[in-house]
Amino acid sequence: MAKVADKYLKVDPWAIIEEGFDTERNRVSESIFSLGNEYMGVRGYAEEGYSGDSLIGSYFNGLNEQLDIGNHYKGIIRSLRYMVNSVDWLHTRIAVDGEQLDLAKSKISDYVRKLDFRTGTYRREFVWHLENGKSLKLVFTRLVSMTMSHLGLQQVAFEPLNFSGSVDIIAGLDFNIIHEERGVSMWNPVRSGEQDGISAILASTINTGNKLFSSFTLKASQPIETARVEREKFIGQSFSLELTQGETAHFTKFAINCADSTSARSAEELWSEGLGLAVASLSLEEQAVLAEQEAYWNGIWETSDISIEGDPENQQGIRFCIFQLYQTYHGDHPGFNIGAKGLTGEVYRGLAFWDTESYCLPFYMFNNPKAAKSLLEFRYRTLPEAMQRAKDVDCEGACYPIATIDGTESCDLWQHSNLQLHVGTAVSFGIWHYVKNTGDKEFLFSKGVEMLIQISRFYATRGQWGQRTGEYGYFGVMGPDEFQLMVNNNCYINLMAKKSFEFALEAIQEMKEKAPSEFAELSAKVELREEELGDWSNKAEKMKIPVDKETGVYEEHDGFFDMPHIDIHSIPVTEFPLYSNWSYDRLYRYDMIKQPDVLMFMFLYSEQFTKEEKLANYEYYESRCIHESSLSPSIHSILASEIGKHEEAYNFFEFATRLDLDNYNRNTREGLHTTSIAAAWMNIVYGFGGMRSDGERLSFQPSLPERWTSYSFQVMYEGVLLKIVVNKDNVSLKAISGGSTEIIVYGQRIKVDASGTVLPLGEGMIAG
């Protein structure tokens, strides 16, 4: 892999710290210093205005706009939905003696920025040296509340170092935000106004009519006189603070944002609702909000922390990952999903992919099962859209979209949206995985089985029979490995579809037995025919799973073994990323793969494959994999751990936790790799911890990277919070809460309770 760290930020176990301001890195830092609370997210842009390169990004989960696409072929989408850049609710302008603060132009010193994982706050401070010789220290604090979804808090404090005087401020809400990809603001102003000290504005998206209410109130360390500033799509207040040398003055902005991404409410209704929330916020005290935020994060760290002794960089990295995952999603709001870049940038358009079920779901399942369930409920909620999509592509049942914000297919590359069939199997796998590890049969019977039936119908109508082999499979597909664009019988798809059929049949059988009347009702609702079950069973049985009997290597798709060979190490580093430097068609003509495909199903259905099979397939495919997907290295690391290639495992892990902190892919400027962040968590828990969650019981095979003294992680399993500590000698297991449970460690079934169990670290399990 041609990936090199770009070390820049300070290492700290509980925070991200930037010392000094680097215009070149501004966008990267904007991404890293993003704040979010799953309801909304905001990039770490300079709220006071910045004339240099910056992406003022403010996003609301699910809030979307529509783009029409010219296409005249049936089955290829004609419009797509994307997460739209929304109100700049942090908007501030600061001037002293007529000189405007602008980090692109102003002279500053002592710049320090900190994102604190324990307090959930962002703080930026520096000294501004004015042209007239005055020096003013500024401290900007912000948070988006994890407990009050609509609330964003901003405080700016001023300390004049060598003068007394005044500072002129405009604080406002700006809907003139450019959606960078589209080049314009996608908002129509609807209403704005001021009452009871609340300044409010409401706008709606041009095409979808999604609405957003935004308001703010001001408090200050001294009485202030405000004057309304109003212009198109903007409302604000201007005021001055009197500053005394050596003393600090500040103002605080309480912003309330209220979004309607379904266009279900009228502007009037949303205005009332938003105003109600704003009025309620008048009684909020800044210190109380900060304290509540810190308490929330304390709770998170108590259940979800991963500690690493002896490796401060990865310690920081993994906590950053956990912090960002919770910021992006924690299941408080039904109907949300996880965009590939979370709420931190426009790239990938805020769309959710199969990453949700394949990469993110385990993190939530084992930390916050309610959030995991809520993610799966997103798929249930969007079943109607998936069923429409199946019709659009001449199939039955439900075809889950490869990329979506609202359930509709929103990937405008037909080769992906029409050929990548693996979201449905990921949903099916997700249901299976979730139910297996939580025992939540209520979910399975009330929603899961219905999805499984519609998913099975899709895979039973999209597949076809090989004319010569007589085997069933999928023709004209792209598997997870996006470097094989349109192939037949992609092994991953075939195997996952087979598993999906089998699980559907099992779940139906179980529901028939355990919840017969609910099943009868469901069966009538979906018009299930008995012969469908026979059909699925037959197709599962006759599914083509091509494997080379001699070597045990699964063939990624028909003909893969004859694909022209390329020694991936012969590709000059300057040619990466290949997407930018190779002709598009050339990417698809080698035995080179972009990311795990065969290895992916060996990870997901780990128990189905022997260690020898994993070794043979790992050696074949890893040597052909260029990891151009940020999701790739972690899966390889996890498998490398399992087959005893501990050094390789550590090498693949190396940038997992710090993918964005060290900007390995050189594109963190566009936003965080949010779903890859989940892979970092898996890399430690499934990789070094050796956890497997697809067997009878949860199992572990812990190993310890040589340079680490110890590490610990926690997982919630069947209602029991387990803490696992691994050091050079031992593996300690303990039930922190929820009673006791049985798990498997190094192949041995043990009971873990509050008193804890200590086992010796396995033979040869220190390496790296």
Add this chain to the structure above:
Amino acid sequence: MAKVADKYLKVDPWAIIEEGFDTERNRVSESIFSLGNEYMGVRGYAEEGYSGDSLIGSYFNGLNEQLDIGNHYKGIIRSLRYMVNSVDWLHTRIAVDGEQLDLAKSKISDYVRKLDFRTGTYRREFVWHLENGKSLKLVFTRLVSMTMSHLGLQQVAFEPLNFSGSVDIIAGLDFNIIHEERGVSMWNPVRSGEQDGISAILASTINTGNKLFSSFTLKASQPIETARVEREKFIGQSFSLELTQGETAHFTKFAINCADSTSARSAEELWSEGLGLAVASLSLEEQAVLAEQEAYWNGIWETSDISIEGDPENQQGIRFCIFQLYQTYHGDHPGFNIGAKGLTGEVYRGLAFWDTESYCLPFYMFNNPKAAKSLLEFRYRTLPEAMQRAKDVDCEGACYPIATIDGTESCDLWQHSNLQLHVGTAVSFGIWHYVKNTGDKEFLFSKGVEMLIQISRFYATRGQWGQRTGEYGYFGVMGPDEFQLMVNNNCYINLMAKKSFEFALEAIQEMKEKAPSEFAELSAKVELREEELGDWSNKAEKMKIPVDKETGVYEEHDGFFDMPHIDIHSIPVTEFPLYSNWSYDRLYRYDMIKQPDVLMFMFLYSEQFTKEEKLANYEYYESRCIHESSLSPSIHSILASEIGKHEEAYNFFEFATRLDLDNYNRNTREGLHTTSIAAAWMNIVYGFGGMRSDGERLSFQPSLPERWTSYSFQVMYEGVLLKIVVNKDNVSLKAISGGSTEIIVYGQRIKVDASGTVLPLGEGMIAG
């Protein structure tokens, strides 16, 4: 095939005749009544203005505009060129007593329109019944001159049937023509003016700066007083004609158009040039122009006519085809090519495809070798663009575009432009075919070999080695059969590339021997390395040509034989065309083919395959072919004739000559299927005539469709014009001019001279 004739036009051996005006069919007739002279083309629209559904289409060969396309992948085009809809030089407005003539609203009777193949003119007449009871007979005549490329002639004659009075006319040149696909006029006005009775206007295309000068002068049957009418992008003259009951008055418009599609000339230069031509046109007499036009067409029919006795519909059909082919292209202007719809509509954007070399070239080769050479010279002229395209797709040499107007790739579907590699092999085949049948070694050595070298370089760098088979071939391609979208080792491409390598090596060898100094010069120019020749030879030898040894059936591509089977006859007629009714991805997942692929190379390299092989492959592939390409049935007809399936041959032929006249594909409204028109010619000459032009000598295997009394056709072979007449008893062959030559008839080598030879019609050769 689900194709049904829509009979509408009158049958006539030498003309297209429409009686009565049908608004529903207006666009279809506009296409069919198109005029052209290869320099320009104009649809048969109502020049007096028509408020109903119409496409005012006026096109100039090569005149193009640019469209930028959003794409960020390397190797996929970022802009394309298309033939732009240009000046309406026929623009006329006619009013009597304030009532405006408009066929969508006016009451008319006795409508007759005629396109005459012998005079090369278009004539339309009808009686206009005004609301005030007056009746006026109008006759519109137009032509575009085959001998004076810039000249278009229009005459409108008026005969008042029941009144005397006046008619008010505006005659003009209008650049406000909407390019229908883009929805706007793509022209910027540059200059307009009037001098010496010449009204002129010059405009340029917005993006490419292509320029077009247009002017007209008026003559009338009575003195007229004109008044200039000028508005944006328009210049015209208004005048009145005094009409006397029972007498005819007319005016004639001499339009001179002068196009610069290379943007090489300044507006000033083009203005002068155009004005010079316009001044010269002042001395033209209408009758002389008409006579010259007729004489030209007489000459064409003398050398290129196909006569069919006993089948008036096909007689009319084939003459329409020959007429339109000559109108579209006859090789008078270097740098022109043949768009898929000629100069008759916007669809396919005026772009030329491999159809040129594979379908059109034989017609020109055997009728007008100069034109054939000129077509090949288009490829030489655009070699630099093809070399740039090869670089763009990470290859060497020349990659000829799948669709082009100016040599640059202009197909915006990457799956076609990046995967369809068969234009280069078509060019190579074209050179080989042309040189073989004309003996034009001068062309081969001066231009052909250089193209062959660059073509070989492309195929030597785009191909790859199968990892298991060790064979050479092309991965990630789409063959001629566009229902197999992205496959490996398409048999057609592989075989054609092999042939292309072999021909390049032979031609180089021959040139080395016969023109050593020219070769040395060329070799230095293209920096040819000796090892390249070895490489090409090796790749040709190791080329993968997959064939089922048992059945003799060539496999269209790797894995085709296992593609899911569909009984194409089970597809409901209502689902055609499949492109409109099937999900895009679904088209590509069956053993169903759109058009000949394996059968295509069996036609092109006929001599390489035995009749048994052709039979086996025909039976396998024809039963899987839905002929969704209008180029498909003729190739099947030709092969069916060869293997003795005469009835099938006739069935496939049935709509070849009348594809547009009977609107079989229901899309003639968009323009004529110009390149398919060439296939109709091949269908008779190669099909029933059994001509083959890929062997040592030209050969024939004539058969006679049962319902025909006789037919005759002519071919120019090595400078000798041969006439072949086939009737129920005999095949008569005669050299009309050029001396004598040897050909093969029914396997027997015979000499044909001016005295002629008569052979009995072969056994079993009457069928159908």
